[in-house]
Amino acid sequence: MRGMDGARNDNVKSRIAHRIHAKLEKHFPEKRLFLRSDTETRFIRLKPETQLVAWAGGAAVVAWTIVATAILLMDSIGSGNFRAQAQRDQLIYEQRLNALSDERDARAEEAIAAQQRFSSALSQISMMQTELLRTEERRRELETALDAVQGTLRDTMQEREVARSELAEITENGGAAAVASSQEGDGTVDLLATALAETAAERDMIASDAEYAINHAAELELELRLMEDKNDEIFRQLEEAMLVSVEPLDQMFRSAGLNPDSLLSAVRRGYSGQGGPLAPLQFSTSGGTIDPDAARANSILDRMDRINMYRIAAERAPFDIPVKSNFRYTSGFGPRWGRMHAGTDFAAPVGTPIYATADGVVTHASWSSGYGRLIKIQHDFGIETRYAHLNRIRVNVGERVSRGERIGDMGNSGRSTGPHLHYEVRVGGNAVNPMTYIRAGQNVF
Structure with missing residues (x-):
């Protein structure tokens, strides 16, 4: 009895398999792939089931490629919009600052x-x-x-x-x-x-x-x-x-973890000449007392002098961004894969211009192990910036560069998985998050 039930089940399964095979054969008819050599000819049978599996695998690969491409395009468009918005904000702030300067x-x-x-x-x-x-x-x-x-x-x-x-x-x-x-x-x-x-x-x-x-x-x-x-x-x-x-300038330096008073003192030591248009005003008075208008005018001149010192300090600290073309942030500052990632990565095509983020002196401009082609720039206040994985170096050791000057081209040299710039900021030899300086500068410039 049990034998008869087993045989009946096998017959049902066989019929079902035959029907499925027949339907598949309508869409994927059986094909033979012939392989001919000098001595013999062989062929490989491609059953409908095999063709269905191959077709499904190919469709899955194509679908995955479309989804990945769409994600990359959306990421690139979003990054470009963010960059354009940042540039518009910077232009608006510059116009506002110029208007304030003219009014002043x-x-x-x-x-x-x-x-x-x-x-x-x-x-x-x-x-x-x-x-x-x-x-x-x-x-x-x-x-x-x-x-x-x-x-x-x-x-x-x-x-x-x-x-x-x-x-x-x-x-x-x-x-x-x-x-x-x-x-x-x-x-x-x-x-x-x-x-x-x-x-x-x-x-x-x-x-x-x-x-x-x-x-x-x-x-x-x-x-x-x-x-x-x-x-x-x-x-x-x-x-x-x-x-x-x-x-805003005072807040920019504090956001970057720098002491504004110490920075201004260092700038004044470097610009200690006498005279100039910001000399204190002297108004004669018959009674010999301090003229309140003169005191207020001198207070305004002191603030103008402070703004001028801030401008000089901002040019000598890395508040700018090294990549001004469209790019993607691919890796930030902090632990990565069990190791410390000491900088920020900016991905863009090979040859994208790389710019100095502050005034300084080039101390290294050659190959350096995992960094590949590397540029090091020493700035004031004990700050150093590094630009790694370059395709081309456009400066020499000992050369003095200015903020916004092109120093190299983006590449894929050294220990790198794709074209990008590895950008570091070091204070006193210790790596700090470069985005702290970049965001502080974007809020002002």
């Missing part, structure tokens, strides 16, 4: 012009005050002279009365010498009266000039107050512009 220069020119007008007004007020004091002193002298003339006039009038009395007596007696004396006294009185009138007129003129000087001084004081208000507004705008310009 305009405000500085307005501040200098206002200070010149302020100094001119002070000089005019000082001259008016001096003239007013001189006029007042002259008026007092004239009043004293007038009092003296009036005293003399009174004495003369008294003498004239006495002379007239004497004249009357002499006239009665008929004396000719007395008449001559009376006429001389009248002439003296007329002369004194004329001098008195001229002195009074001069005194009135001096009083009128003094009143005009006082009124004009009040107008100058009002103009001076308006000028001080305008100067305060100009200084405030300049101070805000300086604050907006300094804070």
Whole structure:
């Protein structure tokens, strides 16, 4: 009984296999592959099942190739979009920085012009005050002279009365010498009266000039107050512009793990010359106290000097990116496959330009074991950058390069699995994450 059941099951399986074979044979008919040699001819039978397996394997390979290619294209498009967006952000920030710089220069020119007008007004007020004091002193002298003339006039009038009395007596007696004396006294009185009138007129003129000087001084004081208000507004705008310009630069250095004060001190030691347009302003004051406008102006100049020092330091620290064409980040900083990967990898075609990320001196430009063709650049502040796996080196040892200068071409030399740049940043000989510097620079430049 069991034997009959087994035979029935075998027959069912055989029929099913025959039907499947028949359907497969419609789409994949049996083929024979003949192999002929000098002595014999052989053939290989390609059953429908074998052809189905081969077709499925080929379809799987093609599907995998399409999916992988699509992923790579999407990754490349995304990387290009990210790079384009970063370039647009950099252009917008540069335009904003240029606009702030132009506004800062305009405000500085307005501040200098206002200070010149302020100094001119002070000089005019000082001259008016001096003239007013001189006029007042002259008026007092004239009043004293007038009092003296009036005293003399009174004495003369008294003498004239006495002379007239004497004249009357002499006239009665008929004396000719007395008449001559009376006429001389009248002439003296007329002369004194004329001098008195001229002195009074001069005194009135001096009083009128003094009143005009006082009124004009009040107008100058009002103009001076308006000028001080305008100067305060100009200084405030300049101070805000300086604050907006300094804070991002300060944050850039701190984000990179660098001490801004130490960096600026090092830059100043390298640029220790005297003079120049950023010398402190000196405004003369009559009382000898510190002029608040001069203090604010010098504070703005200090911040401008700090921005200038930041610019120099930024050129000497590697805040730029070594690859400016389209690329892909293929490996970051950190452990990889059980070993420390001391840099960041940028993948792009062979021959892609490689640029120096900061000013410095080339200390190595040749083959170096697993690095392949390697360039080392020594920068200030104890920083070194390395550019490995190059296809071509365009600089020599001892050559000084600038930030953004082309130093080589991307390649696949040394221990490398494909065309890419291995980029390292080392501080004091220790490797640090290059993206820390690159991201800090992208937030500012």
